Amino acid sequence: MTTTRGLREDDDPITMLTAYDAPTAAVVDEAGIDVVLVGDSMGNAALGYDSTLPVTFDEVASRTAAVARATGDALVVADMPFLSFGVDEAESVRNAGRLLKEANADAVKIESGPHTVETTRRMTEVGIPVMAHLGLTPQHVNQLGGYTRQGTEQDAAEEIIDLAGAHADAGAFALVLEHVPANLAGAVTEALSIPTIGIGAGPDCDGQVLVINDAVGLGEWSPPFAKQFGDVRGEMVDAVEAYKEAVTSGEFPSEEHSHVEEDLDDLY
Template sequence: MTTTRGLREGDDPITMLTAYDAPTAAVVDEAGIDVILVGDSMGNAALGYDSTLPVTMADVESRTAAVARAAEDALVVADMPFLSFGVDEAESVRNAGLLLKEASADAVKIESGPHTVEMTRRMTEVGIPVMAHLGLTPQHVNRLGGYTRQGTDQDAAEEIIDLAGAHAEAGAFALVLEHVPANLAGAVTEALEIPTIGIGAGPNCDGQVLVINDAVGFGEWSPPFSEQFGDVRGEMLDAVAAYRDAVESGAFPTEEHSHVQSDLDDLY
């Protein structure tokens, strides 16, 4: 099983993608991606919600288990969904532990802030590997007033640097930096011994993560800091339309797709 701490010591940047089901996880794993994140981005990307907030522990647990069953080499990290942590420390630790014990995650990711430093420490003390997450934290969209870039002034940037150090000291094994200036991400990366993984944070992190829908071109829209490396939506649309046409024209199924049982000739 891959570890991000070991990867930082090598020459290759860490690669990380989301996956929310077994078939996708199998492809991502076979392609050699280091880390699979079962992100609460499933709310937007797979469950039809407008945000990540409605995603439940049951959603994450079920989909993490599916991903873990399919991934042979990649590190599987499960997102802690909104209100599954931070309200009560004991409940937070219990929820994180369930994702490891019941869903076979290798680690959990927590959208971090001042309130999650001691929680990170406690989780790591009981054997739960924690990936921290700073910058744009989508679960705080209502407080932030939208999905806007974070750390754009001196005070905000310094707070992110300080929180990054605090979570590393508390035992986090890696840190996601989302939608922050590239020079801030570079400063955080330089300051930490644990690896940083950026999304919309420029090239100066130890690795990169994208939502799978954005990376493969499955959605109709992707954020400006992403890139579509394929056109899965277009390919899928063509295949589905070809199936429709074949059924409607009678071209499918043919004899090669059928079986005739000879001793059933007297049925009619």
């Protein structure tokens, strides 16, 4: 299994994708992806919510356990959902610990800010690996006024650099940078000894992450910084329509899909 220490052992970029269920996690793991993120993006991508805010701790825990059961080599990172951390430090640490102890996550990810530096430090002190997350933090969508690019002004960029260093010093083993200018992400990557993983942050991070729906083309829309590497939605539409046509036409189930038990001939 990939370890938190092993993420920066060679020069190959780190690959990370989200997964929210066992079948998807198995495919991602078998493809050799380094990190599987059980993201609170499941709110939009899998649970039908309009944002990540309604996602509960129990939903993340259940889906993390499913992903962990199907994953052999990749590092499984569980997202800490809104209000499962940051309110009370003891509760934050306890919730993170439960994701490792009960759901078999290898690490947790926290949407970070000035308020999470000491939380990160305390978690790592008790043996919980922490992946920090700066830039666009979707749990702050109401405060930010939307999913807009972050760090575009000098003061904001300098704050991200400072917070990145503070979380690295507090013990975070990696940092996600979301929707920030590429030159800012490059500067953060250069300044840190821990790896950076970008999403909408340009090519100069140590790795990249995408939401699985965007990567495989499952959704009807993807953000401008994502790329669809397949058309899973199109394949599913074709398969479902073919199934419907086969059933309505009587083509399915055919003789090869059925079993006749000779000893039951006298039932009628």
